[in-house]
Amino acid sequence: MAAARFLAAALLLLAAGGCGRGQPAAAAAAEPSFPVLTGRVVDRADLLAPGDEAKLTQASAAVERETGHQFVVVTLASLDGYKIEDYAVRLGRHWGIGRKGVDDGVILIVAPRERKVRIEVGYGLEKRVTDPFAAKVIRERMVPAFQKGHLAEGIVAGSDAVVDRLRSKASDAQIRALDGVVT
Amino acid sequence: MNRTRFATLMLVPVAAASLSGCGVNSIPTAEENAKAKWADVQAAYQRRANLIPNLVATVKGAATSEQNILVGVTEARANATRVTLSGDQIGDPAAMARFAAAQNQVTLSLQRLQEAYPQLQSQGNFKTLMDQLEGTENRINIGIRDYNQAVQSYNTTIRTFPAVIGAKVFYGAKPMAPYQATTPNAEVAPTVSFDTNTSR
Numbered sequence: 001m002a003a004a005r006f007l008a009a010a011l012l013l014l015a016a017g018g019c020g021r022g023q024p025a026a027a028a029a030a031e032p033s034f035p036v037l038t039g040r041v042v043d044r045a046d047l048l049a050p051g052d053e054a055k056l057t058q059a060s061a062a063v064e065r066e067t068g069h070q071f072v073v074v075t076l077a078s079l080d081g082y083k084i085e086d087y088a089v090r091l092g093r094h095w096g097i098g099r100k101g102v103d104d105g106v107i108l109i110v111a112p113r114e115r116k117v118r119i120e121v122g123y124g125l126e127k128r129v130t131d132p133f134a135a136k137v138i139r140e141r142m143v144p145a146f147q148k149g150h151l152a153e154g155i156v157a158g159s160d161a162v163v164d165r166l167r168s169k170a171s172d173a174q175i176r177a178l179d180g181v182v183t
Numbered sequence: 184m185n186r187t188r189f190a191t192l193m194l195v196p197v198a199a200a201s202l203s204g205c206g207v208n209s210i211p212t213a214e215e216n217a218k219a220k221w222a223d224v225q226a227a228y229q230r231r232a233n234l235i236p237n238l239v240a241t242v243k244g245a246a247t248s249e250q251n252i253l254v255g256v257t258e259a260r261a262n263a264t265r266v267t268l269s270g271d272q273i274g275d276p277a278a279m280a281r282f283a284a285a286q287n288q289v290t291l292s293l294q295r296l297q298e299a300y301p302q303l304q305s306q307g308n309f310k311t312l313m314d315q316l317e318g319t320e321n322r323i324n325i326g327i328r329d330y331n332q333a334v335q336s337y338n339t340t341i342r343t344f345p346a347v348i349g350a351k352v353f354y355g356a357k358p359m360a361p362y363q364a365t366t367p368n369a370e371v372a373p374t375v376s377f378d379t380n381t382s383r
Contacts, residue, residue, distance in 0.1 A: 085321050131318030132311045180311040182237045183230040183319060 032080040032087055037072070037095045045075035045112050047151045056156065059163050069125060069166050070097050070105045073159055079111045087111075088120035098122040106166070108158055112151060117142055119162060127172045129165055130179045137161045209346050210356050213337035217359055218270040220333040224326040224362065225268070228286055231319045235260045235289075238312050242296065245306055252292070252299050259288040273334075276360040283363055290320075290364075323364070331361045 035044050040060040041053045048056070060071045072095070079087050088109050092098075098105025103122035106129055110117045119134040141161050145154030170178065239253050266285040272278045293316065303309040340346050341356040349356075 085324075089325055130315075132314045135310075135314035135317075180308070181315065182312065183233045183315060 031090060031094070032082050034091055034094050035074070035076070040072055042072065042074040044077050045110065047075045047110065047112065047155065049152060052152050052156055056159050059159065063163050063166050067166055068099060068102070068104065070099070071108070071159075071162060071166060072097050072105070073108045073155065074110070075155070076109065076111045077113065079114050079116065084109065084111060084114070084116040084118045085120075088118050092120050092122065098124065106162055108155070108162060110151070110155055115146075117146070117154075117158075119158070125166075128168070128175060129162065130175065130181050132179045132181060133165060133175075136179075209340050210337075210349055213333070213340045214356070214359075217330065217333040217337045218273065220326065220330040221268075221270060221273050221362075224323065224330050227319060227322040227326045228263070231289065231316065231323065232260055232264055234312060234316055234319060235293075238293075238296070238309075238316070241306075241308050241312060242300060242303065245303060245309065246300055249299055252295050256289075256292040256296050259285075259292040263289045274357050274359045279360045279362055287364065327362050327364055334359045334361050 035042055040057045041048065043053060056073050060073070064070055074091070076087075082090075088107055091109070092105060092107050095107075096105075097107055103124035105122045106125060107120045108118075109120060117138055119129065119137060121129045121134065137158050142154040142158040145151070145157060168175070175181070235256060239257055242253060263285040266282050268278055268282045297304075297313070300309075304313070338358045341358065
């Protein structure tokens with residue numbers, strides 16, 4: 001009887017024993033302190049006038065309605081010592097930008113304090129917003145405005161270029177040729 | 184009395200289901216996850232390898248090229264392409280180190296290439312390729328981090344109750360090796376032949 005009760009207790013322990021899902025606490029490595037996803041434009045560095053913000057929000061909403069792709073603009077007060085490439089990927093995952101399983105989110109991220117800018121693209125959109133395209137938008141549309149101190153102007157120009165590309169009806173092959181993609 | 188026994192009997196399938204649900208099945212799940220993440224790492228390295236012939240051709244066409252550096256890149260790439268690592272070898276630290284060393288030579292040779300041709304940086308075609316190279320290197324870094332996290336998760340799973348029972352009894356599961364992109368002797372010059380007469 002006592003043995004049976006012990007067995008029952010042991011089995012109950014096993015049954016209830018937190019299996020988790022093989023996700024130990026250790027796997028959650030140090031993360032930066034991310035801003036809250038308050039909308040399609042998260043202007044933590046306060047670079048955008050309300051009018052710009054409204055315009056960008058509208059463009060992002062329209063492109064999601066048309067294509068399903070999610071596009072978020074974020075400005076940061078600080079990168080918390082992280083490289084922008086690293087920060088951007090973590091932020092995109094943290095926020096869960098893009099549809100699950102499609103991974104078709106894009107984040108345009110500007111960190112004025114560190115003077116860094118990046119267009120981070122989910123795996124599902126790499127064939128549309130290609131590396132050379134993103135680099136070119138930053139180099140030719142954003143950085144020149146930033147250098148003149150026109151931060152909002154650069155952000156709007158970069159966002160417009162990304163939104164246009166998300167809307168593009170060109171085939172993947174045409175985009176490859178257009179952007180000079182090799183891999 | 185009867186009720187107690189009944190309760191005990193009821194608990195057996197519950198416990199068994201819970202064991203198979205997380206304890207035992209979590210091991211192959213974690214293992215497959217790590218292998219999938221490793222496949223991503225290799226795919227990113229493969230993309231880099233695919234870029235290199237175009238990069239070399241562009242440099243050759245645009246500049247009075249320094250033969251040594253171009254040969255160095257090409258040979259490092261050829262060597263790295265030969266050193267492959269299947270999903271089943273990812274528990275093998277020595278095989279991982281060989282793979283990392285070969286890829287690291289490619290990284291170093293590409294750095295030399297960039298440093299050697301500052302005048303090419305503004306040339307359109309070269310710039311486009313460098314943008315892609317940078318993107319690829321970034322994907323490699325993300326892939327490695329995701330893989331190492333998956334390995335850590337797997338290694339913890341096989342050591343943690345109750346999965347540890349399944350790990351010992353059913354699978355003989357061994358810990359997997361994390362991937363270190365920079366090998367201890369990473370700064371050592373590559374052992375490639377700069378002799379342009381040999382056709383290797």
